[in-house]
Amino acid sequence: MDPLDRRLLEAIQQGLPLTARPYAAIAAQLGMREGEVIERLERLRRQGLIKRLGVVVRHRPLGYSANAMIVLDVPDRLVAQIGGHISRFSFVSLCYRRPRCGEQWPYNLYCMIHGKSRGRVLQQLEQLSESCGLGTFPREVLFSRRCFKQRGALYRASLVRGHADG
């Protein structure tokens, strides 16, 4: 990533211009050629710095009002296999391995389900549990009641938004 890449990523982080030739509009703003913007964006996407280009939805307007973080204590030798299996379900929106934090918090595998109701989320969790063989592992389900802060303004210098899911 060079300084021009960085300027380009900064220029589009709030959104792509809603105009027929958006990459030409960005190019004009940065004093570049349209073709160069396109090549650089292609490369940044290929390199994985841009995970995805497209729409970022808000959950609630689409009716996804239930949000559960499910945490599991899975034997270390099985965690990669089970994490891989869990992540293949379309209703799972995130799946991470994290360190255990002592007796108070022995969990090492986290996944998130966004659903239209708590009942539906719990059904999906049962489906996940049967299919991935999670039945015997200690687990907890943490529903969220509200989100207090969802940073509207971008953290400009950083470009660190990603999914901002830690």
Add this chain to the structure above:
Amino acid sequence: MDDMDRRIIDVLQQGFPICDSPYQQAARELGLTGQELIERLRRLLTDGVLSRFGPLYHAERMGGALLLAALQVPEQRFDEVAGIVNGFPEVAHNYRREHRFNMWFVLASDDPESIVEVIHSIEKNTGLEVWQMPKIKEYYVSLRLKA
């Protein structure tokens, strides 16, 4: 929101073309003109159905850092502590969850050291221990919500 809006969301969650006329190209698959697609996207943004139309970056590959952290906040102090935590610009989002660990937030910064400083400040200002749950491995998911 109508069926076409839902199709637009389903299709454009999977990606957006990088070429000279990307709206026109994406619109073709949906049976719209480029201009119609632009107008619908503008409305979905104005109505708040979409929070953004653009890129999602890979924070760590950009040299930044993200950290999930949790607090056990006594119920009567919840609002006070939320005020302290949310006052840091590095706090990207913060959720109340139904558990003894009742406050879950994500810190994001372009400077990994500033994350450490924020954690110390939160501990000092709240008198509570910040539990850090860093990512060891991400299992890839497609991250799509059916609209």
